[in-house]
Amino acid sequence: MSTKFLGSSFTLRQPIFMPFKSSTFTMATCIHTPRTETPPHTNPKIDDDVFNNFARFYRPDSPDLVSCVPISEKRSKPFSINPDEKAFDLWQLMKEEARSDVDQEPILSNYYFSSILSHDSMESALANYLSMKLSNSSLPTGILYDLFLEVLREDQEIMRAVNDDLRAVKERDPACISYVQCFLNFKGFLACQAHRIAHNLWSQGRKILALLIQNRVSEVFAVDIHPGAKIGRGILLDHATGVVIGETAVIGNNVSILHNVTLGGTGKVSGDRHPKIGDGVLIGAGTCVLGNVRIEDGAKIGAGSVVLKQVPARTTAVGNPAKLIGGKENPIKLDKIPSLTMDHTSHISEWSDYVI
Amino acid sequence: MSTKFLGSSFTLRQPIFMPFKSSTFTMATCIHTPRTETPPHTNPKIDDDVFNNFARFYRPDSPDLVSCVPISEKRSKPFSINPDEKAFDLWQLMKEEARSDVDQEPILSNYYFSSILSHDSMESALANYLSMKLSNSSLPTGILYDLFLEVLREDQEIMRAVNDDLRAVKERDPACISYVQCFLNFKGFLACQAHRIAHNLWSQGRKILALLIQNRVSEVFAVDIHPGAKIGRGILLDHATGVVIGETAVIGNNVSILHNVTLGGTGKVSGDRHPKIGDGVLIGAGTCVLGNVRIEDGAKIGAGSVVLKQVPARTTAVGNPAKLIGGKENPIKLDKIPSLTMDHTSHISEWSDYVI
């Protein structure tokens, strides 16, 4: 089955990277091209166009980030907000949230002052908070702060991703009550931002610093992401404990990954050996995806699965070994983006095998 | 199958909470009422009365906590010990254990003095030890200590639960050599007590502090329990790394949960979306229970299982997807309380599929 992978379903105004330049991927050149190569066996009850139209308007830096209403109700929505304005707005909003939190809990005044209120930018606050978390007695906060701030100031793509990630967590996780709570309390968010800094250093050839950050993140947050891994925007690492992501893994935009998920390699071969995760994918808790396999756009992988093969776009794979819901020949196609709905169990729970 | 859930099998003298007041649960009003609605297909070789009679005398604050001998040998056992006396006794016992430990390892004198021997109550020692563990450079020990001590002094239900948890760990985990070792070294125990404090604050509407504690527990112990979750007494979180428990989860009394267990939600819906775990349940390592499903009293779930459906009382569910040992129509009924026996594999290892 020849399936387009990444790029076809989600349009990004400012993509951080184009992960699939390799000739092994057929990149769609124009998303408005009619899909003439639609697989013949797709489940007839779901209209591909609904998903595609929705996806076309879906942007990681738009306020629509997490909406799951049908596209027909959203077409008139404008996309006029300047992303830099929005970044500024989000930081101001977080400061207001912080002031409100201090009003409620005056004993946390110093904590909020040093973490949020004393800073004049998100860059400074993030550099400070991460350096406080990742320092130890042989690695002073000051060295990390200077390093992190320099990277965040020079690489504005990271700050745009930070903003998208904050929105992703706030919108997708019903347990997240404010942006400032995400910033201060979600170790998956913090681990992801520390990785973005480490990846920047890795890409500059500063491998020693990058590996040191990876190690401290693994110790402090129990999240082990190799600095070589490429991660898109609008990422939710929910709960995050035990997540392991290998060196040559690539993760698209607007992906949601639960705790204890492994994107692992196999064998001692160097080179490209880890999974490639498309846009809008949801991966449930405890799942292992092993080897250089593609999980295509909008796919959902159930909790506790073991995946060693490609998963087609918008399908649901579950089990150990993972199989497609609906069968290999005619898998059920999702009509909503699973990373946004965070719906782990529909289709799965109706699957006959899951009757206890 | 209409099955009574919680309340029918275990009688608590001082229940911490009545988790299932919702009209969706049929609460048994009297445990002595004959069970006229016994399911027709229960395995005939196990006498329900044996289990029920045993359960009737089972109390989380009694010295019988961990016994698994048939009830016939235990009926004459008195239950006259005053729980407050017992709490006092346990603390004195822990101080004696601490002195003995210092005699063996004088280099730990200061450690035991600051952690145990300098305190005049379990409340003070626990508040101090947790605040030491959960503090960091922007969150001083003193603020946490005052907060924790206030909660522990005002909420004596927590202290009774602490006592029951200490007994649970000591009795059920063969690797636990003394109460003071459990208090000092078992991060599952410490994470559970920090959660009890966070839950108290959450219930008072002090959400900001509650979420801060949740985050620090997740970082320090790799245990992520939402402060909204309701957890009974006599809990063993064994090894504990990677445990995730969602906001609307409810856990009964005398439950044993291994590491990497997820009691997770599904979807972005707020509201009641997490599992309900009955009394006496045992959940093996790496298992995911997802959605608002009930795991009924005395059920056992094998390691590495994925559970999306209700599990009937005293049955054993294993696998991905989980199935009942003995089959759906006539599952084998357990005659002992699995959370107390900690027997993860009987029935399971005899199951034909597990022959390698």
Place this chain on the structure above:
Amino acid sequence: MSTKFLGSSFTLRQPIFMPFKSSTFTMATCIHTPRTETPPHTNPKIDDDVFNNFARFYRPDSPDLVSCVPISEKRSKPFSINPDEKAFDLWQLMKEEARSDVDQEPILSNYYFSSILSHDSMESALANYLSMKLSNSSLPTGILYDLFLEVLREDQEIMRAVNDDLRAVKERDPACISYVQCFLNFKGFLACQAHRIAHNLWSQGRKILALLIQNRVSEVFAVDIHPGAKIGRGILLDHATGVVIGETAVIGNNVSILHNVTLGGTGKVSGDRHPKIGDGVLIGAGTCVLGNVRIEDGAKIGAGSVVLKQVPARTTAVGNPAKLIGGKENPIKLDKIPSLTMDHTSHISEWSDYVI
């Protein structure tokens, strides 16, 4: 099936321990004895002698540690290097690597000086680094340093194992770029060495200190190894988060274990209740092995598996419940040592069930 377990396939010049002295194991007395009891159903296409010959020359303290080329190409290789010389060489090499790292990142001068360059031996550097990691405000670095250094200086078997572990990580993990990076950044390596110290103390009867170290390792590295567990040399704990190893577990030499692996007990019985892992075994991420079962030499267990039964030598077990690739009667035999190849998926990915 009567199968020889451990000792038959790998010859150690200086074994740390002889884990299987129990009469329940049939120890091979001479590895050159022809295997007259070869199972009748072994897959004919793999020549047992190739594996055995390779294994015969395989030594954990030799430079051949990680080679997987057929033995025919290696027979002429000399084994003349003195292990003590080699230990010295490795430490000198690490210091050189450290100097080179500082040249690249001068901001890390103090970090490398205090961690590596100020020490005159690996023992001192390791005692210092572990004590820095495992100390906290109530457990000063100094107490731990003195304790660790004393153990490492007196127990040279540990230092030989440290050397073998450093080589194992460097050779088997393509993400490991130097020995000093392994030493500084691999929490699985550090957790394993802290365990070796704790096991020494446990064996001396100093249980209180041993359990305290276990707890701190579990908090700091999220690796929970009971100090009673016996672990061989040349061990790779890759990523390591969530690893749990029980009190009576035994792990042979040259074993590779991924993150979230449980070697767990079952039941409340004290006594011998945990798995026995042979030499050269590879265990994939998220796998649970429960009970006193043997995983024989050179076996491979796929990610996400649940194993409750013995796994024969050189076979591959996968799934939940785990089954042998090739079937119970005639399982496919591996011709390479899986812990060294780190090949998690060959045979498995070709298995029909893994076709999505």
